[in-house]
Amino acid sequence: MPIPIHGPKPKILIPEKVSPDGLALLRENFEVDEKKGLSPEELKNIIGDYEALIVRSETKVTAELLQAAKKLKVVARAGVGVDNVDVKTATSLGVIVVNSPSGNINAAAEHTIALLMAVARNVGDACASIKNGKWERGRLVGVEAKGKTLAIVGLGKVGLTVARIANGLGMRLIAYDPYANHSLAAAASVTLKDSLAELLKDADFLTLHTPLIASTKGMISKAELETMKPTARILNVARGGMIDEDALVEALNEGKIAGAGIDVFTSEPPEAESSASRLIAHPKVVATPHLGASTKEAQENVSIDVCEQVVSILSGELPRSAVNAPIILPEEYRTLQPFVTLVEKMGSLYTQHYSSRVNAKHFRTTFDIIYEGALTNLNTTKPLFAALVKGLLTPITSSDGLNINIVNAELLAKERGILINEQRSRENVEDKPYSSFITLRARASRSQSHARSDLSRSNSPSAARTLKQEQPEEDQVIQGFVSGNKPFISRLDRFKGEFIPRGTLLICRNFDSCGKIGFVGSLLGKAGVNIKFMSVAPLHDDHETAEGDGQSDEALMILGVDKQVGEDVMKGLIGPEGVLEASVVTL
Numbered sequence: 116m117p118i119p120i121h122g123p124k125p126k127i128l129i130p131e132k133v134s135p136d137g138l139a140l141l142r143e144n145f146e147v148d149e150k151k152g153l154s155p156e157e158l159k160n161i162i163g164d165y166e167a168l169i170v171r172s173e174t175k176v177t178a179e180l181l182q183a184a185k186k187l188k189v190v191a192r193a194g195v196g197v198d199n200v201d202v203k204t205a206t207s208l209g210v211i212v213v214n215s216p217s218g219n220i221n222a223a224a225e226h227t228i229a230l231l232m233a234v235a236r237n238v239g240d241a242c243a244s245i246k247n248g249k250w251e252r253g254r255l256v257g258v259e260a261k262g263k264t265l266a267i268v269g270l271g272k273v274g275l276t277v278a279r280i281a282n283g284l285g286m287r288l289i290a291y292d293p294y295a296n297h298s299l300a301a302a303a304s305v306t307l308k309d310s311l312a313e314l315l316k317d318a319d320f321l322t323l324h325t326p327l328i329a330s331t332k333g334m335i336s337k338a339e340l341e342t343m344k345p346t347a348r349i350l351n352v353a354r355g356g357m358i359d360e361d362a363l364v365e366a367l368n369e370g371k372i373a374g375a376g377i378d379v380f381t382s383e384p385p386e387a388e389s390s391a392s393r394l395i396a397h398p399k400v401v402a403t404p405h406l407g408a409s410t411k412e413a414q415e416n417v418s419i420d421v422c423e424q425v426v427s428i429l430s431g432e433l434p435r436s437a438v439n440a441p442i443i444l445p446e447e448y449r450t451l452q453p454f455v456t457l458v459e460k461m462g463s464l465y466t467q468h469y470s471s472r473v474n475a476k477h478f479r480t481t482f483d484i485i486y487e488g489a490l491t492n493l494n495t496t497k498p499l500f501a502a503l504v505k506g507l508l509t510p511i512t513s514s515d516g517l518n519i520n521i522v523n524a525e526l527l528a529k530e531r532g533i534l535i536n537e538q539r540s541r542e543n544v545e546d547k548p549y550s551s552f553i554t555l556r557a558r559a560s561r562s563q564s565h566a567r568s569d570l571s572r573s574n575s576p577s578a579a580r581t582l583k584q585e586q587p588e589e590d591q592v593i594q595g596f597v598s599g600n601k602p603f604i605s606r607l608d609r610f611k612g613e614f615i616p617r618g619t620l621l622i623c624r625n626f627d628s629c630g631k632i633g634f635v636g637s638l639l640g641k642a643g644v645n646i647k648f649m650s651v652a653p654l655h656d657d658h659e660t661a662e663g664d665g666q667s668d669e670a671l672m673i674l675g676v677d678k679q680v681g682e683d684v685m686k687g688l689i690g691p692e693g694v695l696e697a698s699v700v701t702l
């Protein structure tokens with residue numbers, strides 16, 4: 116995969132133990148810092164240097180940490196649960212959060228079964244007893260799994276894998292999951308129950324496999340435990356906090372629950388005198404220190420999975436399992452990529468060409484973006500939407516850089532009151548020279564009193580300077596297409612003509628009469644500005660016939676220049692000898 120890296124290598128911080136298999140993929144192009152044992156304060160102090168952060172469950176990726184992470188593009192969770200990551204803040208900052216949704220599923224499911232068996236046969240207690248020189252065969256009689264009812268809360272990936280293994284053990288399977296896939300449940304011989312209460316009363320073994328979210332926090336507390344059989348045993352390899360630890364200790368003490376196998380706790384590692392530590396110490400509990408994902412195989416899987424995604428993101432591509440961005444298939448992304456570049460350029464051209472007019476009134480906030488041809492068949496246009504927001508806003512956003520991307524584009528557009536209507540045109544494009552093209556239309560119907568004034572506050576050096584003699588009121592239209600993977604602009608306002616939106620461009624509107632090119636060329640020449648290419652755009656067909664409107668003999672001149680054009684030169688271009696309007700844009 117080509118990685119466009121110039122200058123120092125981007126830095127990746129790994130504050131936890133992550134398998135070297137994935138890290139090997141990073142080392143060639145990135146500086147990989149493995150720093151274990153950092154305090155939250157130490158982490159906050161250094162995070163500003165890093166573009167990627169790879170964590171497991173121990174690192175708390177808080178809002179405070181994310182805000183200090185000025186360069187951060189991605190938080191990669193080498194595992195499933197992202198409850199230790201403030202995904203909402205990451206989203207608002209445009210930081211992509213990725214995980215490995217299936218790399219450790221089997222490990223978690225097998226660990227659940229290991230705990231189930233250990234609890235059923237008193238393995239933990241028996242092990243401690245024999246090591247203490249005892250031989251307590253009478254006290255340590257267990258129960259069999261075969262024929263017992265396994266009640267599963269959360270029939271997702273881990274829950275289903277547990278069900279399949281338990282089926283092989285001859286267990287009867289029931290589950291509660293309001294969002295379960297009924298055919299997958301049936302194929303795994305699982306009977307779905309309509310409520311948690313219905314599930315709990317039948318459980319010989321209860322196992323939890325949901326994420327820790329508002330609806331699952333404290334879902335097994337005193338009231339629920341009291342509805343269960345006193346012979347029931349409880350397993351938790353999902354997350355601490357789903358079971359009320361104090362209530363479970365009490366139920367075990369009172370003989371209301373027979374035993375528990377617990378891998379995850381409300382505080383990890385457990386604080387002294389905490390509910391977690393009391394649960395761990397309980398003789399009827401088999402406890403493990405969050406080992407569900409800790410197999411060699413699972414750690415290899417998750418490491419490779421997230422490191423590949425980090426490489427993609429730092430190379431400007433999209434990951435395959437982002438938690439806060441839409442999933443886009445690699446083939447689809449490849450098709451979209453040149454159009455993403457095109458749309459971003461169109462947005463930036465819009466902002467710079469139209470909006471930095473002296474009083475900044477013309478930054479319209481309602482845009483139509485119309486996809487035609489092959490683009491109408493795409494599953495998602497989210498990357499194009501994000502590229503448009505990025506293009507529109509980047510020239511007027513302060514340079515210390517808001518990271519605008521697919522993660523936060525919608526939010527940012529909303530915050531700034533920019534309305535974007537995406538449309539797929541069903542028009543036949545067979546007679547057109549390109550298989551797909553895109554039109555950006557800024558609507559003139561908006562009341563000017565609502566027009567944004569961001570541009571008047573702009574301090575961006577890339578914001579264009581435009582000088583003009585007159586300002587027609589109509590929709591502002593930019594049209595473009597991709598050819599040979601390169602973006603082209605094919606229409607700007609009333610003018611049609613092809614040019615590549617790249618570098619510094621001087622765009623002049625002028626009467627289509629002799630001498631204009633010479634006039635502009637000579638003025639630029641005197642100012643030491645070199646012209647690299649030039650394109651002339653006559654009026655678009657729709658506007659050609661409007662004789663007598665004073666505009667039918669106009670054209671656009673687009674010149675690629677090798678440096679910025681000074682204010683004095685810009686002023687000198689306008690006039691009866693010269694052009695009607697001129698703007699400089701940097702794309």
Ligand SMILES: NC(=O)C1=CN([C@@H]2O[C@H](COP(=O)(O)OP(=O)(O)OC[C@H]3O[C@@H](n4cnc5c(N)ncnc54)[C@H](O)[C@@H]3O)[C@@H](O)[C@H]2O)C=CC1
Nearest residue numbers: 196223269270271272273292294324325326330352407408
């Ligand atoms: N102990 C460990 O080391 C590991 C723990 N895990 C944890 O296992 C849990 C499950 O992981 P996956 O199966 O991959 O997730 P998943 O997303 O595939 O499945 C979760 C299931 O929970 C269901 N669910 C959501 N809210 C529910 C509710 N209120 N009541 C009942 N069901 C509900 C969902 O519909 C879904 O089917 C996660 O919390 C994850 O962090 C995963 C891997 C290792």
Ligand SMILES: O=C(O)C(=O)COP(=O)(O)O
Nearest residue numbers: 171172193194195196408
């Ligand atoms: O993947 C998960 O959700 C886990 O709980 C595994 O956590 P870990 O990566 O072992 O700290």
